Amino acid sequence: MADWQKLVSQRLSGLVLDAAEKEEVHAELAAHLEEFYESLRTKGLSEQAAIQQTQAQVANWPDLRRKILIAKKGRDFMKKRLHQLWIPGFLTFILSTVFLMTLQKQDFQPRIIFWSVLFYAPWLMSLPVCGAIGAYLSSRAGGSRGTVLLASVFPVLALTAAFLLMFPIDLFVERIIGRQVDFSIVATALLREGIGWILVPGAALLVGGLLVQFLLSRRLTSRSVAGS
Numbered sequence: 125m126a127d128w129q130k131l132v133s134q135r136l137s138g139l140v141l142d143a144a145e146k147e148e149v150h151a152e153l154a155a156h157l158e159e160f161y162e163s164l165r166t167k168g169l170s171e172q173a174a175i176q177q178t179q180a181q182v183a184n185w186p187d188l189r190r191k192i193l194i195a196k197k198g199r200d201f202m203k204k205r206l207h208q209l210w211i212p213g214f215l216t217f218i219l220s221t222v223f224l225m226t227l228q229k230q231d232f233q234p235r236i237i238f239w240s241v242l243f244y245a246p247w248l249m250s251l252p253v254c255g256a257i258g259a260y261l262s263s264r265a266g267g268s269r270g271t272v273l274l275a276s277v278f279p280v281l282a283l284t285a286a287f288l289l290m291f292p293i294d295l296f297v298e299r300i301i302g303r304q305v306d307f308s309i310v311a312t313a314l315l316r317e318g319i320g321w322i323l324v325p326g327a328a329l330l331v332g333g334l335l336v337q338f339l340l341s342r343r344l345t346s347r348s349v350a351g352s
Contacts, residue, residue, distance in 0.1 A: 126161070126175050128154040135185040141196060149192060157181060208267035213278030216258030216329070220279045223250050248328050254279070255332025263340055276333025280326035287322065 132154045139146055157178050164174035182188055224247050234244045255276035262275035274281070 126178070128157045128161070128178075131179075132157070135182070136189055136192075139189055140193060145196065204266070207265040208262050208271050209275050209278075212258040212261035212265070212267075212275035213281075215261065216254050216275065217279040217282055219257065220247070220251060220254045220325075220329075223247060223254075243324065248325065251325055251328035252332035252335070255329035256336045257332075258329075259333035259336035263336065269337060272337060273330065273333045276336070277326050277329045280322055280329060283325075284322055 129150065132150045136146075136150065136153075139149065141149065160181060161174050161178040164177055165171070169177070224244060227244050227247055232244065232246070258278060259272045259276040262272045267275065
């Protein structure tokens, strides 16, 4: 009987994976080949014929090795994105949104700070903390500087997407119902809402992300100095 584990290890010897992943791939493929071989034997095929047909299951080992590497890299990339961006980003979004909704339920009134733009002051003051939490979690997961900052300002990215979608939809609806659109009023409203819900909150979130990056870089510098 063929040693399928040995065969797979020899044919996939150039697989560039860490030891645990390589062993897992070898074991899964060897188990599949052995199961196929046993099914052929139960159908009455001779040992030699069963071995030949089982080996024919993989006609091109280099191509299989390439496909395995592509699949593993794609899976690793998505896993890193999940832990470095999506989870920290959505957590930041949830924290900031829940606090804003709490203020609104408590009938807290926004205040006009400048240019007729309404702001929830406590919410703005909480955003650096939310941004810092997202940035810290992203950094802990191994995120790059850009990914860390994206995680910190993620709520604003989501609001920007919704904001950009609402504008053409509103124009489309107004054209359907036959209302005349005063673009000067629309432009003023867009600028005011953009400052109140995107620009200023984004700056506040970014402050938290930059602060985390500064503190982490200081910690790394102090550790390297202590190690030398």
